[in-house]
Amino acid sequence: AQTVTQSQPEMSVQEAETVTLSCTYDTSESDYYLFWYKQPPSRQMILVIRQEAYKQQNATENRFSVNFQKAAKSFSLKISDSQLGDAAMYFCAYRGTLNTGTASKLTFGTGTRLQVTL
Amino acid sequence: KAGVTQTPRYLIKTRGQQVTLSCSPISGHRSVSWYQQTPGQGLQFLFEYFSETQRNKGNFPGRFSGRQFSNSRSEMNVSTLELGDSALYLCASSLMAGNSGANVLTFGAGSRLTVL
Numbered sequence A: 001a002q003t004v005t006q007s008q009p010e011m012s013v014q015e016a017e018t019v020t021l022s023c024t025y026d027t028s029e030s031d032y033y034l035f036w037y038k039q040p041p042s043r044q045m046i047l048v049i050r051q052e053a054y055k056q057q058n059a060t061e062n063r064f065s066v067n068f069q070k071a072a073k074s075f076s077l078k079i080s081d082s083q084l085g086d087a088a089m090y091f092c093a094y095r096g097t098l099n100t101g102t103a104s105k106l107t108f109g110t111g112t113r114l115q116v117t118l
Numbered sequence B: 001k002a003g004v005t006q007t008p009r010y011l012i013k014t015r016g017q018q019v020t021l022s023c024s025p026i027s028g029h030r031s032v033s034w035y036q037q038t039p040g041q042g043l044q045f046l047f048e049y050f051s052e053t054q055r056n057k058g059n060f061p062g063r064f065s066g067r068q069f070s071n072s073r074s075e076m077n078v079s080t081l082e083l084g085d086s087a088l089y090l091c092a093s094s095l096m097a098g099n100s101g102a103n104v105l106t107f108g109a110g111s112r113l114t115v116l
Helices: none
Strands: A003-005 A010-014 A019-021 A024-026 A032-039 A046-052 A064-069 A074-079 A088-096 A112-117 B005-007 B010-013 B019-024 B031-038 B042-050 B053-057 B064-068 B074-078 B087-094 B111-115
Touching: A003 A088, A010 A019, A019 A112, A024 A074, A032 A064, A032 A074, A046 A064, A046 A074, A074 A088, B005 B087, B019 B087, B019 B111, B031 B074, B042 B064, B042 B074, B053 B064, B074 B087
Parallel strands: A010 A112, B010 B111
Antiparallel strands: A003 A024, A019 A074, A032 A046, A032 A088, A064 A074, A088 A112, B005 B019, B019 B074, B031 B042, B031 B087, B042 B053, B064 B074, B087 B111
């Protein structure tokens, strides 16, 4: 079974600084997708960034970028120029591609709570 | 474009009762998934529906059930409620079924269920 591990329950960053959130996963599949979702106090999960495993290039979305290391099964999220609005729970998630079931569900990590201070 | 709408946002039930939660997906989205979020177990997959058919089901007891209507709206039902069913129930919709590379889930704000 696939597992996703986020080893940092809480992180703190000063406004305008850079922070990196860690995520590791375990899978026997060779093709899959990885995601970072943000959940602010409003509770709505918002997609931050997505990475296809077959792509070697790391995904970027404005101030958000990932460091995808397939061999190490590592998928970290870097937030540059942190803003107060970035404060939220961040979840790393995995989705497989097999029709046996991994394709239609996300497996989430336990989340990292990010605080942004002035 | 309206997002994923979940109703009710909050509800309180007592043990033994049943509850029905509703989810209206983004217009045009045909796949709906449900997740349970609790402090202890985190986010866990409940089930996925596509074109009124359940495609996949998570490891939950039979008390948890769902369905999808022809307009893609979905409902989930929990019967004989237990204290441990207290959770945030999140619905997500996507354009296509699970194994498409373009299948990005858009979540609703959730329904918070408290069981007393």
